[in-house]
Amino acid sequence: MERVNIIGAGLAGLSAAITLAQRGIACNLISKLPSERAQSVLAEGGINASLNTMGQNDTTELHYHDTMKGGGYLSDPEAVATLTQRAPEILSWLETIGVPFNVKDGQPVLRPFGGQSKKRTAYAKSSTGKMILNALIDEARKYENQGWIYRWMHHEFVCIHRKGDACIGVRILDTYTQKMWDFYGPVILAYGGLNGFFPLQTTGTTSNDGNAAATLFMQGVQFGNLEMIQYHPTTIGICGKRCLVSEAARAEGGRLFVWKGQEPWYFMEEKYPEFGNLMPRDVVSREMELVVKDPGCANQVYLNMTGLSDEIWEKRLPDLREEILYYLQIDPKSEPVPVEPGIHYFMGGIDTDNHHETNLRHLYACGECTCRYHGANRLGGNSMLGAILGGRIAAENIDSKAMSDKKEEEVAGQLPSYSMSLALQLGTILRSGLGILRNDADMQKSLYQIERLEQKALTPTDKARCLFAKAMVNSALSRKESRGAHYRTDYPQPDDTMQKMIVVTYDGTIHMTWRPLRQRRNA
């Protein structure tokens, strides 16, 4: 039977699988772990759509402008127009499949989120990702029973198969039996972000090792804006990772401060009176980094949530309080919580067109692995929207004529492997060059260290990881301006001539080109 192959079973992968099933196209849904373990469960705050249920005259046009502005005007206007115009359609579908959003009078209640001019974020307590994902899992199960979706759990991506400029299939590894399989037909990539390049340092899943991105890059898949890494302002260090304190905490009234002498200084409220603590994430993280380096301030920022009512804790943020109590032994109801910015999201990724197709025909990408909607900085509430919509668009555009009738086959060959200790070293090097505040000298040093580490890389995957890391740093070095999450102390201003995507490819050497943004058609 002819099937599409989807790599990743989080929100983007599930959305693609369900849309394909609705079109009467069968798919293989391939993932290392079951959907319940996907990173999507960690999304807390909510999902954006200009539903205008709060009496604020919100429109898709305002959603568009906030997203463009928040993203440092580096997103493709055409992509953002589609994202914001189709957001109400996505939300309405999520309601239909039973996502238990917090509601009032039958309508989703909307929260304000960072960088938004209106209340626009629908939520389900403080576990929105988990609740949306569960509804999609149940929805996909219907099509599993009908024979449209075939699950391949405990299978991981090894590489794609290319024929000229087309992708004709994918090789996967059964992690339980160590057997490898070749599947033929179109491929939709939905494997998540680049967390695996920063082990222990991100808020995301530890099962993402970054190897898929590194391998695809080596195979000629084009990437964009790899320098754009989002540091979420409020994370706490827990055992072995960063744990997110949702932006919803500030949306519901949480306030950031630093001790300045004997007085708490609510620096965001003083510096940005309009949006205060709810400025876009790049701005908040940068301000936090600056105040802790200010000799007049203590070197720790706190999030003060003591003013939040019992009702808010109980109805809107119950999981958040429980989490902070458990990991920090601090009750946020009565005590401010020490927080630091942590790596949270990658705006950069696989370069895709309006159909979510990559530079290789019949190879699509959606969700966090693609560079599509979020420009230089993603607004809170837009990631789940982008993932669900991206999966849907990719599936809508799969060319059923490109399906292969070639049966899957078991193959022999070298099993992929990589060194965890090299991955840890590489993560430390990347973090030192690609922090919140960047400069030429630090990045050159990182590049030099990666080149030295590359000499110790023993396996093809380790070599690919080093190569990809070099592409990330080179992108950041090339962008000699400050825009969104990419802030350079040596070039602190945006430069209009660089309002373009940095496209990186590999064909034996790394190539970097600047591509103008695609203009919006239906302005």
Add this chain to the structure above:
Amino acid sequence: MKVIFEILRQKDPNGSPYWQKIPYQTETPATVATALNELNAQPVLKDLDGNPVDPVRWECSCLQKKCGACAMRINGRLCLACDTMVQPGTMKLEPLIKFPTVADLIVDRSALYENLKAMHVYRESDLQYDTETNETAQKASRCLQCGCCLEICPNYYGGSVFAGAASMVPAARLLSLQENTDLEKAYRKRVYEGCGKSLACHNICPAGIPIEDLLVKSNRKAVWKFRRGKKR
């Protein structure tokens, strides 16, 4: 803090299980999940006698109690490795026993998903909710599919018709939102008729789901309306 992990290891599904002691030291508080990650990141992992051993195979994803991947038995108790702090002395780590072992602490939990499919846990029409059903659905949506509820249940065994709380909880969301479905029929057969109401699942659930509450609500919806002759 010095810890000795005593781990029940198994090379592959057909291998024989054996105990192995691996030392671990930490200066800061750590969960068992952190400890396993740190041990596996060592260039060479060594057992208590200093012999090199293979990395410990286990599953994890979120490290913060939201994904259920790392469910195992720690000192005989069912829990998530990311939800259990290491203690000085010996800590015993074993895989769940009601699911086939794949390797070391990894078990094949595909029975969970097969049961959900067999129970028709999916919607059959457009769903609409009010505040009450919405709260039920929010509670039910917290299920991690970790398998702890089945592991402790006196009525569940691998292959049993009874599907246990791991199917009942996701079903509760859909039962609360629609009427007269195949799911109701399957629920009566695969949950209600097999459940001995020990409620051990309620006490063990790592996500703290109020399982008893969901069971009562689901029984009311799928069972009692028939018993009272109010078949709709």
